Amino acid sequence: MKIIRAEHLGMCFGVKDAVALALETARREPLTILGDLVHNETVLAELRVEGIRIEQKPAAIGTQTVMITAHGASERRMDETRKLGLNVLEATCPLVRVAHRSLARLVREGFHPVIIGRRDHVEVRGMTEDLVEYEIVLDKEDVANLRERPRFGVMAQTTQPIDRVRRLVQMLRERFPQSEVRFIDTVCQPTKQRQNAAIELAKQSDVVMVVGGAHSNNTHELVKTCSRFCRRVYHVQTAADLREEWFCETDIVGITAGTSTPDAVIGEVEHWLREFAARMAVQSNQTRETYEQAFQVA
Ligand code: SF4
Numbered sequence: 045m046k047i048i049r050a051e052h053l054g055m056c057f058g059v060k061d062a063v064a065l066a067l068e069t070a071r072r073e074p075l076t077i078l079g080d081l082v083h084n085e086t087v088l089a090e091l092r093v094e095g096i097r098i099e100q101k102p103a104a105i106g107t108q109t110v111m112i113t114a115h116g117a118s119e120r121r122m123d124e125t126r127k128l129g130l131n132v133l134e135a136t137c138p139l140v141r142v143a144h145r146s147l148a149r150l151v152r153e154g155f156h157p158v159i160i161g162r163r164d165h166v167e168v169r170g171m172t173e174d175l176v177e178y179e180i181v182l183d184k185e186d187v188a189n190l191r192e193r194p195r196f197g198v199m200a201q202t203t204q205p206i207d208r209v210r211r212l213v214q215m216l217r218e219r220f221p222q223s224e225v226r227f228i229d230t231v232c233q234p235t236k237q238r239q240n241a242a243i244e245l246a247k248q249s250d251v252v253m254v255v256g257g258a259h260s261n262n263t264h265e266l267v268k269t270c271s272r273f274c275r276r277v278y279h280v281q282t283a284a285d286l287r288e289e290w291f292c293e294t295d296i297v298g299i300t301a302g303t304s305t306p307d308a309v310i311g312e313v314e315h316w317l318r319e320f321a322a323r324m325a326v327q328s329n330q331t332r333e334t335y336e337q338a339f340q341v342a
Contacts, residue, residue: 045293045321047314048248050241050300054255056234058137059304062114063087065135070096074107078125079166081113081135082304084257086282102128109133115166116140118173139202140167143230146199147171155197155226158190158216160209165261168201187215195224202232203262203303205239205269234303235262242266242300246273249298251290254279255313256302263302270300283312291317293324 059082069075076097080088088098099105102125109131112122116136125132151157157178161168172178181187196216200209206229213227246252252270256263258281270277280286291297297317301310 045291045317045324046296047317047321048245048296048298049310049314050238050245050298052234052237052241053299054301054303054305054307054310056137056232056303058114058139058232058234062111062135062137063091065133066091066096066111067094069109069111069133070094073109075109075111075133076105076107077111077113078102078105078117079113079115080259081111082257083260083263084302084304084306084309086257086309087304087306105130111135113166114140116144116170118170120173121170137202137232139230139232140170143167143199143202144171146228146230147175147197150197150199150226150228151175153197155195155224156193158196158198159201160198160204160212161201162261165201167203171201181212181216184212184215187212187219190216190219192220193223195226196220198225198227199230201261202230203235203265204231205265206231206236207239238262238266238300238303239269242269243273245298245300246270246277248296249274250292250295251276251278252298252300253286253313253317254300254302255281255310256305257281260302260304263305266300266302270298274298280313282309283316286313286316286320288320291320291324293328297321 062081066081076099097106110125111133112135114135114137122132147157159168159171159180163180179190198213209231217225252274254263254266254270267277267279278290299314
């Protein structure tokens with residue numbers, strides 16, 4: 045069994061910086077994070093061990109300092125939090141800020157905003173909560189349900205696969221040929237790198253392991269992308285989810301991981317696979333030796 049890693053995988057700089065800021069702040073003062081800092085249970089458990097509170101609603105914030113996650117938040121949400129008299133620490137990723145600014149510019153210039161992303165995702169909520177009118181689309185049915193506007197301004201959630209984004213922009217242009225459609229590419233570079241590397245990995249692999257949190261959007265997108273190029277794709281959160289029956293001795297096993305997956309978790313998955321591969325090789329040699337001995341005896 046051969047084990048290969050995607051060229052780009054795992055935690056992005058935006059998540060790493062947010063985690064570092066949370067840990068550094070928590071060493072000085074009690075800290076609550078509003079929402080899940082990352083969609084990865086291993087990381088959240090490590091933060092809780094350091095005494096950091098993670099709450100989903102402003103009313104539950106139990107410390108003077110509160111952190112906004114890398115996914116960002118709307119101005120309305122930030123104001124509500126500040127009005128509680130709290131110190132607001134922003135860990136918003138700079139690339140999410142770029143997306144917010146792009147959207148604001150489209151609206152200011154008179155375009156009807158269309159966001160390509162998941163309606164229920166915290167980043168998309170942060171982008172749309174300040175808007176009066178907007179559309180969120182994720183597939184061709186959503187585009188088919190739009191009504192005509194003279195000018196559409198399109199941008200995307202930062203972790204959407206760029207090929208899906210381009211496809212939906214093209215569909216929108218074809219559906220409304222009379223409308224002006226301006227598209228700003230807000231998919232972040234780490235997402236593009238991981239998506240492209242996952243495609244290359246899946247093409248070379250017999251089986252692909254995608255390591256990431258159960259609620260991580262970009263991990264789910266990696267699973268979908270790899271599944272287009274490889275028939276055996278498994279999503280695992282940690283090494284504990286791996287199953288021996290998934291692998292054959294001659295397999296090339298590819299590993300990729302979402303932008304919130306810590307290096308240590310990827311390392312544990314790889315370690316498990318290498319140990320299993322070594323055990324299979326020994327077993328196979330023993331079987332071959334036994335067979336050869338039996339053949340000679342006969
Ligand atoms: S996935 Fe992209 S936008 Fe999100 S935190 Fe990472 S670098 Fe920033």
